[in-house]
Amino acid sequence: MATPQPGIFVRGLRAQAHLEFDLRPGVTVAAIRAAFGQLQEVGLVQSAVAGFGDRLWRLLAAADAVPLGLAPLARVQGTGGDMPVHQHDAWLWLADRGPDVVFDAARLAVAALAPALTLVEDTPGFVYRDGRDLTGFIDGSENPAPDAAVAVACIADGPGAGGAFALVQRWRHNLTRFQALAQDEQERAIGRTKPDSVQLPELPANSHVARMVVATPDGELAIWRRSVPWGKATANGLQFVAFSADPQRFTAMLERMFGAAPDGVADRLLEFSTPETGALYFVPSTEALLRWVRG
Numbered sequence: 001m002a003t004p005q006p007g008i009f010v011r012g013l014r015a016q017a018h019l020e021f022d023l024r025p026g027v028t029v030a031a032i033r034a035a036f037g038q039l040q041e042v043g044l045v046q047s048a049v050a051g052f053g054d055r056l057w058r059l060l061a062a063a064d065a066v067p068l069g070l071a072p073l074a075r076v077q078g079t080g081g082d083m084p085v086h087q088h089d090a091w092l093w094l095a096d097r098g099p100d101v102v103f104d105a106a107r108l109a110v111a112a113l114a115p116a117l118t119l120v121e122d123t124p125g126f127v128y129r130d131g132r133d134l135t136g137f138i139d140g141s142e143n144p145a146p147d148a149a150v151a152v153a154c155i156a157d158g159p160g161a162g163g164a165f166a167l168v169q170r171w172r173h174n175l176t177r178f179q180a181l182a183q184d185e186q187e188r189a190i191g192r193t194k195p196d197s198v199q200l201p202e203l204p205a206n207s208h209v210a211r212m213v214v215a216t217p218d219g220e221l222a223i224w225r226r227s228v229p230w231g232k233a234t235a236n237g238l239q240f241v242a243f244s245a246d247p248q249r250f251t252a253m254l255e256r257m258f259g260a261a262p263d264g265v266a267d268r269l270l271e272f273s274t275p276e277t278g279a280l281y282f283v284p285s286t287e288a289l290l291r292w293v294r295g
């Protein structure tokens with residue numbers, strides 16, 4: 001397999017930035033390549049991941065680097081409402097030990113790409129306590145083990161091998177509403193205990209965990225989640241980020257979340273959190289990325 005971008009798997013970097021961009025109208029492929037070449041020069045941060053929307057990657061990449069199933073994020077509508085889709089052309093995820101380093105890198109990256117791409121989303125993120133969501137629940141307990149993560153996240157062979165699909169979705173929490181619930185009710189909404197993330201023996205059907213466990217004849221669907229909290233006292237939430245070798249897994253989970261699956265049950269999380277953005281990106285292998293940038 002070609003080499004996946006290493007940042008997909010790097011953990012422990014507490015300060016992050018998620019930047020999303022749109023192509024400037026009329027910009028040439030040569031100008032886009034030059035802008036990404038500049039980005040390479042700025043020597044960013046300990047971990048940087050670059051993803052491309054369907055439109056941009058098809059414009060840039062050789063046919064054998066375009067994976068099957070690459071498309072804009074699909075709309076989902078169900079009993080839980082209408083999930084917003086804001087598909088953009090590129091996504092840059094920067095991570096390092098502190099917000100000062102990430103701040104400088106984000107500004108350099110935006111300036112490097114500016115001739116070809118306009119910044120449309122700019123979301124700083126941070127690791128909260130011991131890897132918790134701002135609701136206080138541990139996020140990531142049921143992630144695959146690190147040695148299984150590459151197979152879950154990355155395309156093994158064929159077009160786009162070594163690359164990964166990424167779902168990037170900024171959720172805004174209503175923490176006041178969530179925190180008004182007693183702890184056992186919060187736990188029933190999530191489906192796990194709050195202090196130590198033990199799955200409840202009897203999962204409510206609308207709990208987040210019950211909605212996200214998707215059984216198939218080949219076993220439960222797996223994705224590699226790398227979400228982080230974002231925000232300040234008055235506006236905050238979760239920058240949801242997950243990787244998968246197959247974008248259909250995201251669709252199946254989002255349909256179960258928004259009550260668009262045959263059972264029509266919506267995820268209770270929707271009472272406390274709302275997605276504000278949502279896009280699907282392809283994160284090419286390091287080789288495919290360099291092949292394209294170097295021309």
Ligand code: HEM
Pocket residue numbers: 133135137138139140141142143167169171190192197208209212213223238240250253254269273274
């Ligand atoms: C406000 C947004 C969200 C919050 C606060 C949130 C939080 C959590 C928490 C606390 C858990 C339990 C611990 C764990 O296994 O990580 C969990 C599990 C999970 N979440 Fe989310 N999540 C959110 C959105 C999503 C979305 C959009 C997806 C997929 C499209 C997703 C997929 C999953 C999966 C697959 C699991 C593991 C289920 C299992 O096998 O037990 N989550 N999430």
